[in-house]
Amino acid sequence: MENKKKVAFYTLGCKLNFSETSTIARSFQDDGFDRVDFEDEAADIYVINTCSVTENADKQFKQIVRKALKKNDKAFVAAVGCYAQLKPEELAAVDGVDLVLGATEKFKITDYINDLSKNDMGEVHSCEISEADFYVGSYSIGDRTRAFLKVQDGCDYKCTYCTIPLARGISRSDTLENVLKNAKEISQQNIKEIVLTGVNIGDYGKGEFGNKKHEHTFYELVQELDKVEGIERLRISSIEPNLLKNETIQFVSQSRTFVPHFHIPLQSGSNDILKLMRRRYLREVYTERVNKIREVMPHACIGVDVIVGFPGETDEHFLETYNYLNEMDISYLHVFTYSERDNTPAASMPGEVPANVRAKRSKMLRGLSVKKRRAFYESQLGTTRTVLFESENKEGYIHGFTENYVKVKTPWNPELVNTLHEIKLTTIDEDGMVRMEFVNPQQEAITTSIFKDISA
Numbered sequence: 001m002e003n004k005k006k007v008a009f010y011t012l013g014c015k016l017n018f019s020e021t022s023t024i025a026r027s028f029q030d031d032g033f034d035r036v037d038f039e040d041e042a043a044d045i046y047v048i049n050t051c052s053v054t055e056n057a058d059k060q061f062k063q064i065v066r067k068a069l070k071k072n073d074k075a076f077v078a079a080v081g082c083y084a085q086l087k088p089e090e091l092a093a094v095d096g097v098d099l100v101l102g103a104t105e106k107f108k109i110t111d112y113i114n115d116l117s118k119n120d121m122g123e124v125h126s127c128e129i130s131e132a133d134f135y136v137g138s139y140s141i142g143d144r145t146r147a148f149l150k151v152q153d154g155c156d157y158k159c160t161y162c163t164i165p166l167a168r169g170i171s172r173s174d175t176l177e178n179v180l181k182n183a184k185e186i187s188q189q190n191i192k193e194i195v196l197t198g199v200n201i202g203d204y205g206k207g208e209f210g211n212k213k214h215e216h217t218f219y220e221l222v223q224e225l226d227k228v229e230g231i232e233r234l235r236i237s238s239i240e241p242n243l244l245k246n247e248t249i250q251f252v253s254q255s256r257t258f259v260p261h262f263h264i265p266l267q268s269g270s271n272d273i274l275k276l277m278r279r280r281y282l283r284e285v286y287t288e289r290v291n292k293i294r295e296v297m298p299h300a301c302i303g304v305d306v307i308v309g310f311p312g313e314t315d316e317h318f319l320e321t322y323n324y325l326n327e328m329d330i331s332y333l334h335v336f337t338y339s340e341r342d343n344t345p346a347a348s349m350p351g352e353v354p355a356n357v358r359a360k361r362s363k364m365l366r367g368l369s370v371k372k373r374r375a376f377y378e379s380q381l382g383t384t385r386t387v388l389f390e391s392e393n394k395e396g397y398i399h400g401f402t403e404n405y406v407k408v409k410t411p412w413n414p415e416l417v418n419t420l421h422e423i424k425l426t427t428i429d430e431d432g433m434v435r436m437e438f439v440n441p442q443q444e445a446i447t448t449s450i451f452k453d454i455s456a
Contacts, residue, residue: 004034008043010064013051015197015237017081019148021049023138024080024109031110042072045113049106050083050091052163052341058083062094069096076113080106082167086342103168137174139182145193145390145418146235147186151179151221152198156206157240159267160278160345161310161338164199171203176216180224187230192388192420195235196225202243219248226255232420233388233403238263238305241289242281249289253296259403260300262293263334267307269324270317276349277310283324294329299383301331301376301405306365309338309358312351318361325368331376331405333369337362370432377434380406380425384439387423389416399433409433 007028011021024047025035036043046068050061065077078099079091085102092100101109139149154169155162174182186194198204204221205214218239225234234257241264252258264286268274271282293300306321325333337358340347385402392399397409398416406425410416422439429435 004032005045006036006043007033007045007047008036008038009047009049010038011049012060013053013082015148015195016150016199017049017051019138019140019150019197022140024106027110043075045076045078047078047080047109050079050081052082052086052167061091065094065096078109080109085167086163137178137182139186145191145388147191147194148197149179149182149186149194150197152201152204155200156203157200157280158278160276161307161341163341163344166343168199171200171206172208173204173206175208176221176224179221180228183225183228183231187228190418192418193233193235194231195237197237200240201237202239218243219245219251222248222251222258226257231257234258235261238265240265240280241286244289246292249292250296260297261405262300263303264289265305267305268310269321273310273313273317276312290328290330299380299404303332303334304330305334305336307336307338308361308365309353311346311349311353313353322364322368330372332373333365335362335365335369374432377406377428381427382425384422384424386420387436388420389418391417407433408436410436
């Protein structure tokens with residue numbers, strides 16, 4: 001029998017990319033390829049799923065190509081994803097890249113790999129982004145104890161700093177029926193948690209061709225998913241503040257499976273800057289959303305995205321953002337340093353902020369994030385929560401997240417992997433993670449005896 005060709009994958013960027021890589025990987029496996037781990041063994045084909053959100057992602061791409069070719073210098077290297085759609089020629093010119101596929105072509109990748117001989121120059125198949133108007137559902141499994149389920153793609157917003165509409169096209173959604181089918185498939189794989197993902201998931205409901213009429217709303221999607229048997233936890237990934245409606249917040253607070261964790265992009269605490277960014281809300285809306293969550297779920301975890309150093313952001317604007325976030329009852333920040341992207345309005349706006357100032361502001365907000373996370377964790381000590389344990393042994397400990405996203409650790413025990421347990425949060429360790437004790441004494445006994453064996 002002939003040897004099966006081996007394929008390995010590397011994903012840069014967001015949860016959505018992870019779900020799409022998994023779907024592309026399954027198409028290779030259906031065509032008779034063997035999937036191998038990128039780090040572990042040499043492959044015949046390397047597929048790199050790219051990201052265009054940060055400058056860094058561009059540089060990382062070249063490093064990954066080099067790493068792949070080090071393992072097998074005759075390997076066939078394909079680039080897909082957002083950066084491949086935005087700058088296909090640039091990727092095709094990278095030494096060792098054989099194939100570059102844009103937004104609509106990436107899901108048909110196996111059709112393009114006819115012969116695996118190395119090309120002198122990368123071959124490009126990329127559509128005009130206006131053609132990316134159909135929807136391909138995807139989800140990731142097999143990588144972790146949770147799955148990322150894609151429900152929506154593309155974006156109709158015109159934020160002045162963002163290339164995602166250029167890379168992914170118009171906003172379009174999966175059908176409700178198909179999302180539920182995928183959720184059921186995931187639940188049958190003994191996966192305990194599903195994270196809903198998309199580019200702008202609150203906009204869920206626009207037809208698969210981007211037709212503007214919403215078949216269903218995000219709220220209806222949430223209600224239907226809550227009924228799927230066999231799923232223990234559902235988590236909403238990032239959702240725009242103007243699209244996170246009170247009815248959804250209220251529903252999550254009483255839901256069977258949706259967890260009290262929201263990640264809501266703010267981008268700036270200054271209304272002047274929000275207007276320059278062409279965001280679709282002012283900070284007053286953001287305040288209302290946070291207050292509503294706190295009113296019905298005081299213990300909820302609230303994460304915030306912020307961009308620093310946007311053109312025109314003065315020291316006063318930045319301090320407005322800093323003070324606003326400092327006063328808000330939020331749990332952590334994801335801080336992005338603004339970087340100019342080609343073909344975006346912001347790239348030619350006046351008032352460029354010097355790189356050293358951007359770096360300083362970023363550092364201040366990262367410091368604030370550490371303080372916020374610590375205060376949130378402290379507020380949770382003494383409470384009883386449910387933890388889902390992950391699969392890695394990290395220096396003799398197993399880690400997991402509570403439903404409200406507190407990261408906990410306990411001595412490694414393989415029997416705990418991918419299981420849910422009721423625990424009490426006890427103390428914060430010097431590494432910032434939370435120590436715990438099992439509410440069920442029998443479970444504690446197992447762990448204690450294992451720990452004694454290890455330390456003996």
